[in-house]
Amino acid sequence: MMNFISVKNWSELQHYKDRSPPWIKLHNALLDDYAFCNLTDASKAHLLAIMMLASRTNNKIPADPDWISRKIGATDKIDLKILIDSGFLQSDQSLTQCEHDASMMLQTAEQNAIERRGEESRAEQSRAEDIDKKKTRKPESFKRFFELYPDNKKGGTDSTAWKKAKSLKLSEHDFESMIIDIEKRKSLCPSWYEKYALGITRYMQEKFWLTPINPDNIILENDNSADHKQHDKTRKEEISQALSDIRDLDW
Numbered sequence: 001m002m003n004f005i006s007v008k009n010w011s012e013l014q015h016y017k018d019r020s021p022p023w024i025k026l027h028n029a030l031l032d033d034y035a036f037c038n039l040t041d042a043s044k045a046h047l048l049a050i051m052m053l054a055s056r057t058n059n060k061i062p063a064d065p066d067w068i069s070r071k072i073g074a075t076d077k078i079d080l081k082i083l084i085d086s087g088f089l090q091s092d093q094s095l096t097q098c099e100h101d102a103s104m105m106l107q108t109a110e111q112n113a114i115e116r117r118g119e120e121s122r123a124e125q126s127r128a129e130d131i132d133k134k135k136t137r138k139p140e141s142f143k144r145f146f147e148l149y150p151d152n153k154k155g156g157t158d159s160t161a162w163k164k165a166k167s168l169k170l171s172e173h174d175f176e177s178m179i180i181d182i183e184k185r186k187s188l189c190p191s192w193y194e195k196y197a198l199g200i201t202r203y204m205q206e207k208f209w210l211t212p213i214n215p216d217n218i219i220l221e222n223d224n225s226a227d228h229k230q231h232d233k234t235r236k237e238e239i240s241q242a243l244s245d246i247r248d249l250d251w
Contacts, residue, residue: 003063005080005091007054024055035086042076047088049074063091138162141175148182150197164201174209181209188215 007013013024030036036044049072054061061068065078083089142165146158186193198208
């Protein structure tokens with residue numbers, strides 16, 4: 001609801017009965033008014049300008065200091081309370097209540113703004129935490145890859161392997177590719193899967209899943225086991241015997 005102020009004893013300042021008169025009467029007896037003399041120079045100027053403004057509003061002025069300031073071109077803050085307390089203006093609501101209402105509205109607006117900023121901050125923090133969780137959480141594709149990898153080449157729990165995978169910035173697509181590679185090697189190269197597989201961190205470091213699978217020519221690196229040596233010896237003996245049989249043929 002809009003509140004208004006008005007100039008007291010307005011009829012004494014009126015010469016015309018019509019609204020919005022071109023001028024108002026200003027009695028020089030005002031200089032003898034004790035209350036007027038005690039006003040600051042700025043308040044005196046504001047009062048005189050407000051009297052002229054009253055002639056344009058039928059002495060019904062919105063109790064809005066900012067609006068009044070714009071209308072009269074004031075450069076200093078208008079103190080309506082001192083003008084009301086001095087008896088020159090009157091209000092249909094005490095200025096103290098107006099100021100209180102305005103203060104409460106400002107406090108409410110500020111509180112709402114603070115709450116909105118808090119909600120936005122919490123939402124942003126929540127989004128950041130979700131992103132961090134996604135970055136640190138082991139994806140299901142990694143879990144399947146680790147579970148499928150040869151047990152004797154895992155090097156313990158998945159913590160070390162996951163730490164290595166994060167340092168290499170491997171993606172879920174990489175883990176899916178590893179799963180396919182391990183399944184193929186397990187099927188086509190059982191000896192690799194059971195004996196000659198690389199350690200899991202080395203497998204990831206060297207991106208071994210990109211190495212072509214050749215069941216007939218498996219590269220066995222650094223394998224000096226007795227089984228490997230026996231396999232080589234047997235293979236050599238078989239080749240030697242085959243060559244001997246060929247030479248003995250009666251062509």
